[in-house]
Amino acid sequence: MFKSCSDQSASSRGTRPSNTACCSDLRESHTCSALSRNRRCPPRADSGISSWLPPDSYKYLAWYNIEQHDIQGSQLHCPRIRKGPSEEWLLSRQMGCILAPKNRVLEKNKWEMWLQENWEDCKQLNISFQDLGDPYQLENFNRILRRLIRVETLWLVDNSLVDLSAIRLPSCRVLNMSKNYFTSFKQLPKIPQIQHLSLAENHIETLAGLSSLRYTPLETLILKRNPCEFHQNYRKQ
Incomplete structure (x- = not known):
């Protein structure tokens, strides 16, 4: 091989x-x-x-x-969110216990790293195809989403996402979350300014919770290849 x-x-x-x-x-x-x-x-x-x-x-x-x-x-x-856990964290997970880290990062260094990322000023971002196979990577992924307070166009395609209800994207107008594992509108992030939303190829079975988007300036909603397409009066609802 x-x-x-x-x-x-x-x-x-x-x-x-x-x-x-x-x-x-x-x-x-x-x-x-x-x-x-x-x-x-x-x-x-x-x-x-x-x-x-x-x-x-x-x-x-x-x-x-x-x-x-x-x-x-x-x-x-296509940048990937690949920040890995420390050796102490991996060892503690394997041993089933919590070990004190040997080298603690100074708060000043943490603040400098936080400023270097500068996710707060990002307005267009594509972080699709991340292959978030480890809980540590998923935690870091959600940490970045929580900092996107000014993003207007965001692509999160094929990231195996299940629930982003704890995330708020106050300025997002275009959001593409195709090819994930959402089963309900209640699992979507808070998107009060959304105009174009794509949820194609997910697992949304019912239109319950669609009312949460009623007071948004939504113009287009893509739900193709979801189980809810086969319900009666689907397009009318």
């Missing part, structure tokens, strides 16, 4: 891959070099398999931390 280090180095000398292929090759080559240093991988405690998968040690690695790459931030077309 994985190429050897020698095969990758030989193929890399022959042709120059594209940006997408370069990223995958970098990850594989970086993983391959790591495997060559550590021939035996420790068993994984929170999974049903007996050993680590090759890319497991890079699950939470940011793109700019990968060694020997020439990718720039402007070449990333």
Whole structure:
């Protein structure tokens, strides 16, 4: 399934891959070099398999931390929310207990990181296809949504979202949440200024709760490929 280090180095000398292929090759080559240093991988405690998968040690690695790459931030077309948990947090989850962190981040550093993100001034944002498989990633995703107080156009397509009722988007006018797992309008975020809302390919079974959008300036609502399409008087309601 994985190429050897020698095969990758030989193929890399022959042709120059594209940006997408370069990223995958970098990850594989970086993983391959790591495997060559550590021939035996420790068993994984929170999974049903007996050993680590090759890319497991890079699950939470940011793109700019990968060694020997020439990718720039402007070449990333779909950023991902991939901030990983600390080693102490992972260890406490595996051990089933809460351990005190060894290195506490200063409040000043936290404030500087908070200012650098600057989600409050964002007006157009596409954070689709996030593949939020870990609760830690989902928590960080919701933290960003709570800071989007000025966003007007937001795309959250195919993120396996279930419930955003605790989120408020006061300035959002265009919201695309297609291909998620919403089952009711009550699970939607608070969107008092919404004009165009897409909920295509979700699991909304009834139109109960649709009245929550009655006092909004809603112009278009897309509900195609939802179970509620098969109800009587669907379009009239």
